[in-house]
Amino acid sequence: MIQIGQTHISLEHREIRSHGESVRLGSRAFDILELLIAAQGALVSKEAIMRRVWPDTIVEENNLQVHVATIRKALGADRDRIVTVPGRGYRMTGVTMAGSSAPVDPGECALVTHWSNTHNLPLHMSALVGRQGTVADVLDAIEPAQIVTLVGSGGIGKTRLAVEAARRMLPRFPDGVVFVSLAPVSDPQFALDALATALGMKMSSCGLSLAHIAHEMRGKRLLIVLDNCEHVVDAAAAMAEVLAAAGDGMRVLATSREALRARDEVVYPVPSLEVPSPENPSDDVLQTSAVQLFLSRARAADPQFSSDERSIFLIGEVCRHLDGIPLAIELAAARAAVLGIEVLAARLDDRLRILSGGCRTALPRHQTLKATLDWSYRLLDESERAILRWLGMFVDAFTFDSACHVGAQLGLTKADVMNALGGLVSKSLVIRADCSTSPRYRLLETTRAYALQQLDDNGERGGAALAHAKSFCERFRRTQHDPAITSLHDGLADFTRELGNVRAALDWAFSATGDQIVGVELASIAVPYLFDLSLVDECRSRARVALDADVSTLPVEVRLRLTTSLAAVRALMGDPEAKIATADDEDCRPACIGA
Ligand SMILES: Nc1ncnc2c1ncn2[C@@H]1O[C@H](COP(=O)(O)OP(=O)(O)OP(=O)(O)O)[C@@H](O)[C@H]1O
Ligand SMILES: [Mg+2]
Incomplete structure (x- = not known):
């Protein structure tokens, strides 16, 4: 314990007690105090302090003055122990070990001398959460x-x-x-x-x-x-x-x-911080490190930040959608302190815009989520950039084959895609989603939002969405004729893995900017699987939308698959007309004639 007049300082616990009362001091101010103590009465130049306390940031000198004023305030009656040496820096006088009148002995105060002499690690970091x-x-x-x-x-x-x-x-x-x-x-x-x-x-x-x-x-x-x-x-x-x-x-x-x-x-x-599980989001939410980091940052910005049950639930959701990335969580917490957690959670889709306004003294690339990703994006070659953008269309994990299909629309060969994907994985922009022998890959949500933004900026969204949808038409067409996929179960398992992507592709295909021809084909492949998965309502509505599509020539096989699934749904739902419908339904007739 260090003593300065009536003030006691624990460097280990980073705590100050004045006249027995605990006094709050920000972490940078404490770093400065620590440096002054370590200098044992010697002058510490302004440059040395700034280099040490703000190693990556250029700050104005008055920042230093403000922090020194804060330390003086914390020292109360002992404020004059910090002496300003005009134009040069500061020194601290009368520092002793607590309970002794002797000045701090370098040997006794090993922590101080050790810190100042044998390392130059950044001092100002906030407490580590989890890990x-x-x-x-x-x-x-x-x-x-x-x-x-x-x-x-x-x-x-x-x-x-x-x-x-x-x-x-x-x-x-x-x-x-x-x-x-x-x-x-x-x-x-x-x-x-x-x-x-x-x-x-x-x-x-x-x-x-x-x-x-x-x-x-x-x-x-x-x-x-x-x-x-x-x-x-x-x-x-x-x-x-x-x-x-x-x-x-x-x-x-x-x-x-x-x-x-x-x-x-x-x-x-380096793994992400732990986030609450999606299956049981209310389980031990507060025990997860991501939520703890969020709360600590939000409370630092707003000590009254709400922590009722609903807020904690939403914080857990936000942390999960941010993939447990600490920087994204810090930015989100700062925003939530201003907007409230409800608004933040509702606007998270727009994360690249909303997650800005980080700490003013943070590194420039850490002030917004977009800046962090720009830094990585700039380091990619052209093929890596293009494939990253187009992979943004995959809402879920994807296979190498799907990446190749999308890459082919960009004029990339299989070998190009292999190199580009390998580069993206090694640069931590694409992650392996599983460890099986036929691996799947995915983009973190934040990276995906960035890729989509880049697609829009390059005017490529339509082309990429079409390539994404077509890749599944081709993939399942092949699956259906693949002798290796012998059981219905295998085909269904494959479809189930791609369900999120297929849904996204169908939604796009039947949207105002979509492509209904591709949509109808994909729907005709998807609806029998949806039926087998007992997703009956979805099977019916997807089939209905496809049959109502404004497509002049509908291949017989396609129509037949749609109408058969629709009839099967009706029969399952106990529709007495169902049997007749398969034969007489308007939808069926061309198929029957063609068959
Ligand atoms: N476990 C943690 N506890 C508290 N804060 C953390 C933790 N991990 C990271 N942070 C904070 O998150 C932010 C980003 O962390 P950091 O700078 O270590 O990321 P990085 O992976 O090095 O990023 P970059 O690739 O841009 O260098 C920092 O403000 C950091 O202090
Ligand atoms: Mg770093």
Whole structure:
């Protein structure tokens, strides 16, 4: 416990007590206070404070002044212990260990000196929510592996997790933990400068080679965190390999939206936060980390934020629709604090527009959901961009074959689609939806909303919707004649997996901008399956819509399938006319004649 006059400060619990009363201090102000204490009376320059407390953001100097004023207020009668050194910075006087009149001894205050001397991890991060198991996994992974990369989509929490894991590993690395932020590096050739600067090495006029840096690292027990490698992935891979080779005590923990593909790299896919289950949304909603994060952010913005049963239910829904992505949840919570959770939940379809207005000091790419995705989208090649946009039409998971069908409309061969899909998976924009031998893929909801927006911006929505619908016509036409699919059960199982996509395709086909010819064909394939699945009402209404469609020539086989299903539904519903209807119904007649 640190003592400043009548004020006691616990650095461990980040708590201040003045005259026995707990005093609130924001996290950045506390970071500044911690730096001043660590300096043990020495001057701390304004630049040093700003670099440390706002490492990725350029802030105006008056921000610093405001925070120092807040600290002074918290110190009350001891406010003058913070001395302003005009034009240069601040220093803190009269800091002692509690119960002693001696000034803070660096040895006694190990936490302080340790923090200031052997790591440069960002100090200002808010408390980690959930993730206990995940942090433990990362700690376990980095023991035997020299390079571990945390991979996942934008805003999933890679950096936050890496910082937490690194912080917990401080005792394991006596030579320190060095955080290298690569996000601001605009060109791969400057990645090395970022590393050298973080290591405190001066760049000579002729530059500094990676080999030279590695030489300096020999025999050290050092953890290097390479943060946000995706846009300089080759340079980051080279750095990671050379640093790891510098000695057994070296470890590299990287974060990236894409694996580095460095030698001996262990890739750790960062999962989403837990969300309430859709089957039983009321079960332990408050125990899920996504809901806890939402509530903590909403309450920080509005201490009166409602947490009645209905609000908690809606928060659970919102978190699930945001796929448990922490950044999206933070943005949603900030919006909910202003709009109310009912309005936010109702407008979530428009998430790219509504989820903006993040924290002013957040990274620019984290201020809106769209900016986060723009960052990933910019790193794709043309084929990857195109296929990502068109895959946005799939409301559910899809197969490689479906992706190929859609890709073919874009002029992409199977090999092109394989490469593009592989690229999208490795860049965390498409995820494997299952682990079976014939895998299915899907886009996270937020990525999908972005893909659809890009389709609209490129004027491609109609073409993509048509390709999506046609892919199912073709797929099920093939299934019906596929000798490998022998049982009705297999065909039905396949259809059931695609039900969400088929419904979306049918809805589009019979909409004002759709294509009724494709719609009728798809409906004729779908309605017998709907009947077999006992989705009787849907079977009837889909068949009816298709038969009423304004299509001049309806192939006999198509009409027959629709009318047969319709008649079967009527019979099932106990319609006494049903039998006659199959033979005499208007709908049936051409089919019977044609047959
Ligand atoms: N477990 C968590 N508890 C609290 N906040 C979290 C957690 N995980 C992430 N966050 C917050 O969510 C936001 C996004 O997290 P983070 O910056 O780690 O994402 P990222 O995966 O590194 O994104 P990017 O790919 O853009 O770098 C940050 O504001 C972060 O503090
Ligand atoms: Mg990051």
